[in-house]
Amino acid sequence: MNPSQHTPVRLPWLPLWQLVLARLREFCREPAAIFWVYVFPILTMLTLGIAFRNKPVEQITVLVQEGPQAQALLAALTNDAEGRFRAKIVDDETARRQLRIGKSDLVISAPSSEEPAYHYYFDPTKPGGVLARNAADDVLQRAAGRKDLVVTHVHEVSEPGGRYIDFLVPGLLGVGIMGGGLWGVGFAIVDMRIRKLLKRFLATPMRRSHFLAAVMISRLLFTIPEIVFLLVCARWFFGVVNHGSYLAVGLVILMGTIEFAGIGLLVASRAKTLETVSGLMNLVMLPMWMASGIFFSYERFPEEVQSVIRYLPLTPLIDALRAIMLEGATLASLWLPLLIITIYGMASFVLALRWFRWN
Amino acid sequence: MPLAIRCSQLTKTYPGKPPVEAVRGVDLAVDEGECFGVLGPNGAGKTTTIEILEGLLAPTSGDVEVLGLRWEEKPQEIRQQIGVSLQETQLSEKLSVLETLTLFRSFYRQGIDPRDAMARVALQEKAKAWVKTLSGGQKQRLAVATALVGDPRLLFLDEPTTGLDPQSRRDLWEIIGDCRRQGRTVLLTTHYMEEAERLCDRVAIVDRGKVIALGSPAELIAGLGGEHVVEFSLEATNNGREESVAAWDDLPGVTGIRREQDRHQLSVTLPHVVIPALLDRLQQKGQRLASLTTRHASLDDVFVKVAGRTIQEAEKQEA
Numbered sequence: 001m002n003p004s005q006h007t008p009v010r011l012p013w014l015p016l017w018q019l020v021l022a023r024l025r026e027f028c029r030e031p032a033a034i035f036w037v038y039v040f041p042i043l044t045m046l047t048l049g050i051a052f053r054n055k056p057v058e059q060i061t062v063l064v065q066e067g068p069q070a071q072a073l074l075a076a077l078t079n080d081a082e083g084r085f086r087a088k089i090v091d092d093e094t095a096r097r098q099l100r101i102g103k104s105d106l107v108i109s110a111p112s113s114e115e116p117a118y119h120y121y122f123d124p125t126k127p128g129g130v131l132a133r134n135a136a137d138d139v140l141q142r143a144a145g146r147k148d149l150v151v152t153h154v155h156e157v158s159e160p161g162g163r164y165i166d167f168l169v170p171g172l173l174g175v176g177i178m179g180g181g182l183w184g185v186g187f188a189i190v191d192m193r194i195r196k197l198l199k200r201f202l203a204t205p206m207r208r209s210h211f212l213a214a215v216m217i218s219r220l221l222f223t224i225p226e227i228v229f230l231l232v233c234a235r236w237f238f239g240v241v242n243h244g245s246y247l248a249v250g251l252v253i254l255m256g257t258i259e260f261a262g263i264g265l266l267v268a269s270r271a272k273t274l275e276t277v278s279g280l281m282n283l284v285m286l287p288m289w290m291a292s293g294i295f296f297s298y299e300r301f302p303e304e305v306q307s308v309i310r311y312l313p314l315t316p317l318i319d320a321l322r323a324i325m326l327e328g329a330t331l332a333s334l335w336l337p338l339l340i341i342t343i344y345g346m347a348s349f350v351l352a353l354r355w356f357r358w359n
Numbered sequence: 360m361p362l363a364i365r366c367s368q369l370t371k372t373y374p375g376k377p378p379v380e381a382v383r384g385v386d387l388a389v390d391e392g393e394c395f396g397v398l399g400p401n402g403a404g405k406t407t408t409i410e411i412l413e414g415l416l417a418p419t420s421g422d423v424e425v426l427g428l429r430w431e432e433k434p435q436e437i438r439q440q441i442g443v444s445l446q447e448t449q450l451s452e453k454l455s456v457l458e459t460l461t462l463f464r465s466f467y468r469q470g471i472d473p474r475d476a477m478a479r480v481a482l483q484e485k486a487k488a489w490v491k492t493l494s495g496g497q498k499q500r501l502a503v504a505t506a507l508v509g510d511p512r513l514l515f516l517d518e519p520t521t522g523l524d525p526q527s528r529r530d531l532w533e534i535i536g537d538c539r540r541q542g543r544t545v546l547l548t549t550h551y552m553e554e555a556e557r558l559c560d561r562v563a564i565v566d567r568g569k570v571i572a573l574g575s576p577a578e579l580i581a582g583l584g585g586e587h588v589v590e591f592s593l594e595a596t597n598n599g600r601e602e603s604v605a606a607w608d609d610l611p612g613v614t615g616i617r618r619e620q621d622r623h624q625l626s627v628t629l630p631h632v633v634i635p636a637l638l639d640r641l642q643q644k645g646q647r648l649a650s651l652t653t654r655h656a657s658l659d660d661v662f663v664k665v666a667g668r669t670i671q672e673a674e675k676q677e678a
């Protein structure tokens with residue numbers, strides 16, 4: 001009203017910057033969000049990294065059934081030069097149960113006067129079973145006097161890059177980007193819609209594009225420390241290194257972040273309650289959690305299923321990160337996954353903007 | 360005088376089963392510089408009307424002009440010049456008062472310093488406090504400050520005092536009065552008749568989506584035919600005979616009559632004439648007063664007259 005009160009727009013009042021700042025402040029003041037975004041992936045990495053660390057010797061759990069020769073059999077196993085066996089003597093009943101529930105890889109019954117043969121019981125569908133049978137058989141045959149016919153030498157190879165943890169870290173990066181995009185964008189927007197804050201903003205001259213851009217920019221800004229933190233911890237604790245270029249990793253992460261922020265926006269574009277949006281997000285994320293190769297390679301699925309999995313939004317992101325970090329692949333060689341990521345990102349944005357409900 | 364708001368034949372039907380006709384033909388003309396109240400019980404259609412005027416809802420039919428502009432043509436021009444406080448907005452809990460106001464200030468081409476806005480609603484001490492630590496009254500004052508920070512010509516306040524304690528309500532009345540004195544147009548909704556009487560130059564009483572009375576509070580009250588209300592109740596009589604309303608309307612100077620449970624309400628111009636006559640009548644009938652009060656007529660009485668029920672009854676029906 002009073003012209004003397006009009007102050008010209010000063011730099012810190014630029015709406016886009018103010019909107020980004022507001023998102024950053026809200027995020028940093030939310031301890032639970034910090035936990036989920038920063039601490040949780042690190043804990044996952046530590047837990048899995050330790051659980052699946054490369055053990056110096058693979059332990060094989062063997063149960064020996066009670067019987068007159070059981071002690072001798074046990075001694076043969078425990079005297080193994082490589083110390084591979086963890087064996088003990090149990091009754092038939094226990095042996096069968098332990099085998100059934102997977103607590104033991106192999107059950108052996110020793111020969112007796114009526115039955116002069118060894119009997120092996122194992123589940124051939126489990127890799128541990130076959131392995132255990134072969135190893136135990138080998139030891140028992142040698143103990144019985146078998147001689148090897150050729151001389152063999154063993155050279156163990158375990159370099160960084162080939163371990164489980166090296167496989168896991170790109171997967172965790174991908175899953176962090178997916179969760180951050182969906183929860184960080186989707187949940188935040190639905191929450192603002194419920195609180196009528198979107199409606200309140202709409203009553204001001206705020207540009208809608210500024211608002212959406214601010215959501216995106218703040219998302220990218222949260223991602224940077226998240227990624228750096230995870231990579232630094234992976235290096236510290238497990239010596240995980242990047243065999244490719246950091247620029248390429250950064251670019252792929254940028255594209256993935258935009259992709260999942262777009263999907264988050266799409267999921268949130270019409271949802272009116274937190275329950276709806278959580279349900280939708282879980283629906284979107286669950287198949288990727290299970291199939292996109294975060295924790296184990298999707299090549300274990302049948303070929304037909306794999307051809308679907310390859311086109312889920314998360315798969316190309318993790319594939320590209322793995323190819324760069326583990327094999328030093330170049331961006332040019334990754335054109336296909338990068339194209340899929342780009343298509344998902346653009347399509348979700350276009351649809352989200354078309355469907356977006358402000359109040 | 361130029362009009363700040365003009366709308367004609369405004370209707371809004373929410374689709375659904377069955378569809379809700381929330382607004383059923385509202386005409387309003389709000390002058391520049393006046394404080395205009397939209398008054399009515401819960402569910403009357405106040406929020407729907409004000410949100411259409413704010414450009415947040417599209418009307419089903421009708422014509423709206425705000426500050427001489429139309430929403431379809433110049434939405435950003437209008438938004439630059441209005442300030443809005445919605446009925447229920449939860450501002451971000453983890454931003455401070457000053458941060459919130461700075462954010463809202465950034466949206467406007469011109470406006471006042473966020474610190475000035477804070478001072479206008481007496482929240483300077485809370486500049487650094489997070490929104491979630493504010494009391495209900497303070498939150499509401501902050502909501503008004505976010506509307507003021509763009510230095511609006513026209514201020515929309517949807518139920519700014521609902522649910523507040525008496526002191527907070529008076530604080531807000533003070534703030535709204537200041538805005539009006541600065542020459543801003545204010546459109547507010549309320550279901551407190553007393554508030555409208557205190558603050559508004561003119562009020563529109565709405566019920567079931569229609570304006571059922573329009574005018575300054577004084578005019579509306581004068582329209583009752585008496586500015587005073589004599590209200591009395593009787594002790595239960597021995598024979599249990601109940602007096603009908605008609606027993607009193609021939610008393611001299613009574614212009615209207617109404618009964619609410621056991622209370623009789625007489626609209627009168629001259630209480631000093633009516634009361635002696637009433638006491639005489641009771642004497643004759645051998646009845647005794649349980650209570651007798653007189654008061655100035657209020658917009659509540661106007662509502663009763665035009666809507667045929669009290670606000671409380673209207674809200675119960677709505678629920």
Ligand SMILES: Nc1ncnc2c1ncn2[C@@H]1O[C@H](COP(=O)(O)OP(=O)(O)OP(=O)(O)O)[C@@H](O)[C@H]1O
Nearest residue numbers: 373379381399400401402403404405406407408550
């Ligand atoms: N989004 C909606 N969908 C369907 N019906 C609605 C919607 N919003 C409001 N209504 C209905 O429209 C009618 C008018 O509602 P409105 O919110 O405008 O009333 P109000 O006068 O503001 O009431 P209050 O004093 O409770 O705020 C009510 O019957 C309400 O139930």
Ligand SMILES: [Mg+2]
Nearest residue numbers: 405406407446
């Ligand atoms: Mg309302």
